Amino acid sequence: MAGVSTATVSRALSLPGKVSAGLRARIQAAVATLQYQPNIAARMLAARRSWTVAAIVPTIRNNVSASCLEAIQARLEAAGYTLLIGVTGYEPEREYQITEAFLARGVDGLIYTGASHLPATYAALERHHVPFVNQCVFEPDGPHPCVGFDNREAARLVVQHLLELGHRRIGMVASIQLANDRAAGRIAGVVETLAACGDPGWRVPIIEQCSTIDGGRAGLALLLALPTPPSAVICGNDILAYGALFEARDRGLRAASELSVIGFGDLDLSEQLGLSTLHVPAAEIGRLAAEYLLARLAGGAPLHATRIEIRLAARASTAPPRALAVDSAP
Amino acid sequence: MAGVSTATVSRALSLPGKVSAGLRARIQAAVATLQYQPNIAARMLAARRSWTVAAIVPTIRNNVSASCLEAIQARLEAAGYTLLIGVTGYEPEREYQITEAFLARGVDGLIYTGASHLPATYAALERHHVPFVNQCVFEPDGPHPCVGFDNREAARLVVQHLLELGHRRIGMVASIQLANDRAAGRIAGVVETLAACGDPGWRVPIIEQCSTIDGGRAGLALLLALPTPPSAVICGNDILAYGALFEARDRGLRAASELSVIGFGDLDLSEQLGLSTLHVPAAEIGRLAAEYLLARLAGGAPLHATRIEIRLAARASTAPPRALAVDSAP
DNA sequence: GCATCCCCTGAAAGAGCTTACATAGGCGTC
DNA sequence: GACGCCTATGTAAGCTCTTTCAGGGGATGC
Incomplete structure (x- = not known):
């Protein structure tokens, strides 16, 4: 219809610079009136x-x-x-x-x-x-x-936040680390940081759970059933943290001073629920x-590894543990 | 490699029934050893x-x-x-x-x-x-x-739930109905049902908001600022309902008897948050x-329209309004 | 004014599959 | 025993684009 070969049409459509302006206009007009759409399968096959x-x-x-x-x-x-x-x-x-x-x-x-x-x-x-x-x-x-x-580093940030608040008995509800290097990295980060900076007498209890609300609830329940339950719980992600939060609420553990919970990811609802968490952009x-x-x-040959800045979003779900809170009162 | 034509290979792969068992086995063996994978673009083009x-x-x-x-x-x-x-x-x-x-x-x-x-x-x-x-x-x-x-019918279920609880002053935070027939249907259903079964003196206030937490908060804020604020709020979906719930909480409206909120959709978190809502499978x-x-x-020529059964999930966020609750106390 | 070069365009050869049609056996029937 | 039909396989013609290569024409340089 434009009076040109298919080759020229092909070029006009994919490499507009290689076709003269006049022809390009003619072709585009024809494309418009015919409602022509290239067949993507043929394009894939040929190119x-x-x-x-x-x-x-x-x-x-x-x-x-x-x-x-x-x-x-x-x-x-x-x-x-x-x-x-x-x-x-x-x-x-x-x-x-x-x-x-x-x-x-x-x-x-x-x-x-x-x-x-x-x-x-x-x-x-x-x-x-x-x-x-x-x-x-x-x-x-x-x-x-x-x-x-780096998930380890991220976990370090989380642990340090809790240590600074005065927590010493810290537990974790992690997501299943088998075949999930992010989960494994977070666990490793928690363990390492606590080994380096935490109470030498405290062996951090870690419960792995599926990343669901119920997983979070079950994980917290297990932690709270320990002889010495933790005063703060790190969750492998925000979903687990929601579960932990709901479980704590249902057990009457309302204030963060009774039980601090911190998550990982910063989902939409986390701010509304007052969940402290590691914000991931x-x-x-x-x-x-x-x-x-x-x-x-x-x-091109872009950068092999790109680092993303993360930050901790401290909110209402983490606070100094009760004993400390009392100590520090005037 | 299997000593057959490409046509036979093609048939063996897409219409296994049309090729004799012996050849089929030969072809499959060849496919396995050659790690042959059909080119999907060519297949799309030809077929x-x-x-x-x-x-x-x-x-x-x-x-x-x-x-x-x-x-x-x-x-x-x-x-x-x-x-x-x-x-x-x-x-x-x-x-x-x-x-x-x-x-x-x-x-x-x-x-x-x-x-x-x-x-x-x-x-x-x-x-x-x-x-x-x-x-x-x-x-x-x-x-x-x-x-x-039918979204109208679904809305009717929601309204009837509130009416049965004794609510008369009912408001709505809807999602934007422009270009969203489900939102429009729900609004229409609420208006119709209330016109038919509600208090004739009550003109249902409807606020349209984007389907976000903040939209829900803003919508509720507007409703509560009315001269006669509603005692129950229907939200166009659960996200809006979450927003309304959070806004109500932040205003100290804790009990459903002070303000009932009901959603639409039944997201994962709705049960945990105690949100009454219309469950959608x-x-x-x-x-x-x-x-x-x-x-x-x-x-084939399957059924033109398939109806899905829906049901109302009544939870803690809806309750009889305070005045009634007091009235009905012994 | 002619040769050179470059830009634009067209011709044609695939890209790897599917499928209509042709063909060759094999079997049943009269 | 021959004919016809059915089934299993092969042949080859597309499917619709991209891209290489060649050629024509205009501009540039000497």
């Missing part, structure tokens, strides 16, 4: 490029994941890419299957959460020569590109992860 | 079928959406389809763009939330002859297939929406 990137996350049931995904999507779309989302449910085997499925679909890049993936997953990535990035972890010395923060992580991949896809 | 279905939702920031999506994904995967997710942020124009993008990608079917979409969106769907279904609405007489419940809706599409894709 060996899908303009598709996949993000594989353990869950979409929390705002941190959602923010992350939204940020990734926004950045990717601006660059003309489509986002595919995979949800593993924290199962490495499932993650591998999803990886294979996406690779078969010809995704141009992948974004993972955490750095601990099945060897088969890494092998598949290697075999297809597809770039990827691990988000929510920071391992500058590791072999894989990443965007995030999810949207920024997502955006930078997408940025990394786009740079790779454009042929 | 004019992408084995991809898209779900377009307003947001993924709540558990109802997430449950829905997970259920859709599970059902689709079982049938060999891949799910593409689009997020509109409640913007019809964006929804249209996403639709066009997915259509260009050759999706085989689409799942929408609600039934009010831009004419351009419906036109695009029509033009491509792609089947779709609207979930979370039930309009047996409407022109479009749907899986869900999100996973079932998602599963059935996927089921509908799969049936269409298989050439």
Whole structure:
């Protein structure tokens, strides 16, 4: 209709700079009147490029994941890419299957959460020569590109907050650390910091639970049943912390001075519930992860590891333990 | 490698029944040793079928959406389809763009939330002859297939619950009804039911707010600033209800007898927060929406409209209003 | 004024699969 | 025993784009 070859149309659409202005206008007019839309399958086949990137996350049931995904999507779309989302449910085997499925679909890049993936997953990535990035972890010395923060260091911040408030008997309700390096990092951070700066006589009790409200409740219940229950509880994430908070409330432990609870992640509701927590800038992580991949896809060699600043959001759920609070009264 | 033609391989892979057992085994062995993976782009191009279905939702920031999506994904995967997710942020124009993008990608079917979409969106769907279904609405007489419940009827259930508790002064914090037929349906249901069964002297105040915690807080604040503030507040969804609950708490309105709040949706946290709400079986809706599409894709003519049963979850946030509570005391 | 070079465009060859159609056996039937 | 039909497999023609390569035409330089 524009009186040109298909080659020129193809160029006008994907490399507008390579076609003269007159032709480009004619082609665009024709495209508009014909409502022409390129067949993406044919484009993928011919160009060996899908303009598709996949993000594989353990869950979409929390705002941190959602923010992350939204940020990734926004950045990717601006660059003309489509986002595919995979949800593993924290199962490495499932993650591998999803990886294979996406690779078969010809995704141009992948974004993972955490750095601990099945060897088969890494092998598949290697075999297809597809770039990827691990988000929510920071391992500058590791072999894989990443965007995030050091979970041990984050845990240290949390512990120090509690130590400064005067807590000595500190417990933890962690999420299952098997196949979850972020959970493992947080546990390690708590243990290390307490070993270095805490009461030498205190062996920190750690309960691993599924990341649900009920998991948090059960975890706290177990901690409170100990002969010497802790005065402060660190939770592996905010969902567990909500559970702990609700369980404490139901047991009549209302004030933070009776039991301090601190979380990890800073979900939307955490501020409203007065939960002290480690704030994670999810949207920024997502955006930078997408940025990394786009740079790779454009042929660049972006920074291997990007560090994200985190900060502690101290709120009402943490306070000096009762004994101290009394001591320090005038 | 198996000594057969590509046609036979293709058949062995997609229509195993049409190939003899011996060859099938030979081919599968070859596939395994070569780690052969079909090129999906080529398959899409040749078969004019992408084995991809898209779900377009307003947001993924709540558990109802997430449950829905997970259920859709599970059902689709079982049938060999891949799910593409689009997020509109409640913007019809964006929804249209996403639709066009997915259509260009050759999706085989689409799942929408609600039934009010831009004419351009419906036109695009029509033009491509792609089947779709609207979930979370039930309009047996409407022109479009749907899986869900009648939002008016649901609102009626909520109003009746409050009326039965003895509330007469009922207000509403709704989500923005522009371009959101579910919000509009709920508002209409509240107004109608109250007009029919409520106090004739009471004109129900309705505040529309964005579906956020802060929206809920602001909405409640406005209602409480009225000359005759309501004794019970219906919220368009649970997020708004959380906001209302927090605002009420911060104002010292602790008991449901001072101010009853009821939501819509029944998110994970609602039970913990003691929020009365209309329970929506999100996973079932998602599963059935996927089921509908799969049936269409298989050439069938499934039910045009599927009704989902809903129920009211009465919890601590609703109670008889104070005056009545006192009256009914012995 | 002619040669050189560069820019723009077109022709044509794939990219890797599916599927309609052709073909070759195998079997049942009369 | 021959004919016909059915099933299993092969042949080859697409599906719709991208991209290499070649060529034409205009501008530039000497």
